[in-house]
Amino acid sequence: MRVKICGLTRAEDAQHAARCGADLLGLVAAESPRRLTLAQAAEVARVRAEFPVRTVGVFHRQSRELILEWIERVPLDLVQVHPEDGTGWPVPVILTRRLQGPLREAPQPPAGFLLYEVFVAGRPGGTGQTFPAEWLESGVPPGRYFLAGGLTPENVAARVRRLRPFGVDVSGGVERSPGVKDPERVRRFIEEARHAELG
Numbered sequence: 001m002r003v004k005i006c007g008l009t010r011a012e013d014a015q016h017a018a019r020c021g022a023d024l025l026g027l028v029a030a031e032s033p034r035r036l037t038l039a040q041a042a043e044v045a046r047v048r049a050e051f052p053v054r055t056v057g058v059f060h061r062q063s064r065e066l067i068l069e070w071i072e073r074v075p076l077d078l079v080q081v082h083p084e085d086g087t088g089w090p091v092p093v094i095l096t097r098r099l100q101g102p103l104r105e106a107p108q109p110p111a112g113f114l115l116y117e118v119f120v121a122g123r124p125g126g127t128g129q130t131f132p133a134e135w136l137e138s139g140v141p142p143g144r145y146f147l148a149g150g151l152t153p154e155n156v157a158a159r160v161r162r163l164r165p166f167g168v169d170v171s172g173g174v175e176r177s178p179g180v181k182d183p184e185r186v187r188r189f190i191e192e193a194r195h196a197e198l199g
């Protein structure tokens with residue numbers, strides 16, 4: 001089970017998440033209340049020097065040049081992109097797929113991972129909304145996937161036990177305000193996800 005704490009905007013929140021056992025730290029470049037400049041992302045990513053965590057840049061319709069610059073200068077270990085953002089990235093990819101109904105057929109994953117969240121018109125992601133578990137149970141992909149959308153310390157265990165994803169992704173569900181994480185909710189989220197994996 002991999003745990004991704006996304007939408008980090010402060011170095012202290014990244015350090016706390018890493019200390020609690022997060023595997024991946026999400027740094028948002030896409031349009032969002034949690035959007036960072038490259039310099040801000042590099043500051044948050046400095047936690048990599050202290051903890052065995054990996055950084056993920058979250059993009060949507062940014063230029064290829066900008067994404068490549070982030071990969072090199074933040075630096076990033078993975079990129080999270082939408083299908084329209086292209087292919088051929090020099091680091092592993094988390095490909096975002098937004099569900100509008102049951103998954104009818106299992107797509108082939110990229111050289112990396114898939115991430116499933118619910119489709120909301122006009123929103124590229126980070127909606128805080130869940131989708132029915134049945135949507136994935138009807139066609140769970142053969143590769144590795146992350147479960148996202150509306151996860152909280154209160155519901156992550158049940159979702160993990162039912163769907164058995166490779167990883168879980170949370171942002172708003174562990175926040176005090178957009179981009180400001182609640183330390184206790186971060187700790188509880190990671191703990192609940194880990195316990196559910198063993199259950």
